[in-house]
Amino acid sequence: MAGDDTRHLPLEDLHQQAGARFGAFAGWSMPLTYPAGVMKEHQHTREHAGLFDISHMKLFELSGAGAGALLDRACPLDSAALPLLQSKYSFLLNDEAGILDDVIVTRLGDDRFMLVANAGNAAADEAHLRKLAEGLDVAINPLERVFLALQGPEAEAALNKAGVETGSLSFMHGMEPRADWFVTRSGYTGEDGFEIAAPEKDARALLEKLLADERVMWVGLAARDSLRLEAGLCLHGNDITPDTNPVDAGLMWAVPKSVRAEGNFVGAEALRALIARGAAEKRVGLKPEGRQPVRVGAALFDADGNAAGRITSGGFGPSAGHPVAMGYVPAALAAVGSRLYADVRGTKVPVDVHALPFTPHRYRKG
Numbered sequence: 001m002a003g004d005d006t007r008h009l010p011l012e013d014l015h016q017q018a019g020a021r022f023g024a025f026a027g028w029s030m031p032l033t034y035p036a037g038v039m040k041e042h043q044h045t046r047e048h049a050g051l052f053d054i055s056h057m058k059l060f061e062l063s064g065a066g067a068g069a070l071l072d073r074a075c076p077l078d079s080a081a082l083p084l085l086q087s088k089y090s091f092l093l094n095d096e097a098g099i100l101d102d103v104i105v106t107r108l109g110d111d112r113f114m115l116v117a118n119a120g121n122a123a124a125d126e127a128h129l130r131k132l133a134e135g136l137d138v139a140i141n142p143l144e145r146v147f148l149a150l151q152g153p154e155a156e157a158a159l160n161k162a163g164v165e166t167g168s169l170s171f172m173h174g175m176e177p178r179a180d181w182f183v184t185r186s187g188y189t190g191e192d193g194f195e196i197a198a199p200e201k202d203a204r205a206l207l208e209k210l211l212a213d214e215r216v217m218w219v220g221l222a223a224r225d226s227l228r229l230e231a232g233l234c235l236h237g238n239d240i241t242p243d244t245n246p247v248d249a250g251l252m253w254a255v256p257k258s259v260r261a262e263g264n265f266v267g268a269e270a271l272r273a274l275i276a277r278g279a280a281e282k283r284v285g286l287k288p289e290g291r292q293p294v295r296v297g298a299a300l301f302d303a304d305g306n307a308a309g310r311i312t313s314g315g316f317g318p319s320a321g322h323p324v325a326m327g328y329v330p331a332a333l334a335a336v337g338s339r340l341y342a343d344v345r346g347t348k349v350p351v352d353v354h355a356l357p358f359t360p361h362r363y364r365k366g
Helices: 012-017 038-047 067-074 119-132 155-161 200-211 221-230 257-262 268-277
Strands: 021-025 028-033 049-053 058-063 087-093 099-109 112-117 139-143 146-151 182-184 193-198 216-218 281-288 299-301 307-317 322-330 339-344 347-354
Touching: 028 221, 038 049, 038 216, 038 221, 049 200, 049 221, 058 067, 058 119, 067 112, 067 119, 087 119, 099 119, 099 182, 112 119, 119 139, 146 155, 146 200, 155 193, 155 200, 193 200, 200 216, 221 307, 221 322, 257 268, 281 307, 281 339, 307 339, 322 347
Parallel strands: 049 216
Antiparallel strands: 021 028, 049 146, 058 112, 058 139, 087 099, 099 112, 146 193, 182 193, 281 322, 281 347, 299 307, 299 339, 307 322, 339 347
């Protein structure tokens, strides 16, 4: 039974009407699946347009002359190099270069940025940012918005039909099409798509139009997880945590070279030492043999029975057609094709290191 401190989505009534099955996630009561079921929801997103309520995630508007300086302290980022309307994947790091959260930062003006944080970390992220903002001319404004994701090859057509013009947006760009709205061409499924933040009244009106479109289907957290796992995308709390770093996680592509060398962000010295050391272990894709998924927490062993890492995400990949997983293995065992064994309730299940992503990304870059 949900506790009294469980948070509820502003649109929970719509999900109840749609027949959602709810479960707890990051302190929120979230739709896990709808009557169509996880397999159909997953495939509908890959083939048409999946609609996700991601209002549990938190948007922070950062404004003022010191907004860029705050971001450069908090993230391994060069805010001045971010073009207007560009979005960038980045991190909040601790002093040891552990990943406190992964975030998306979008430049909305000379001194205005939007930062999107994960649900379970929102309160800690806000406190962290406010501490780092001391002495800077910057306002940190947590926004109360309904936040939706529309993902899949027909997302653009469906959104345009619903009256939101998106054609000018390319992948990892954001804009404010109306007062108090924020739209980015991004998402966490590997598909083309959008994330839309709007006041509740506007969001309800938009949803009425979207849900009248046969191309659009509600999709829950279960399929969101299988979609992002097939796409090789990290889930904070599983694949990246304060105990993992961007070097081992294979996420250094998100840190500009100039920032690696000269940045003065939290964790900069630790990150430079990790870069010099090289990855001790590596995040890899893993394909279990057979049809049985290998789940988070399973220990990995080499052929001789020596400990060889751990599974951090796992499940069945409906589009891939086989179980998919991610985890960390010693750098020496991280080559594609390396065979390891996962301990699943005492049974050693063979798993092979597999290239990421399991299904190709189909973002609209041009």
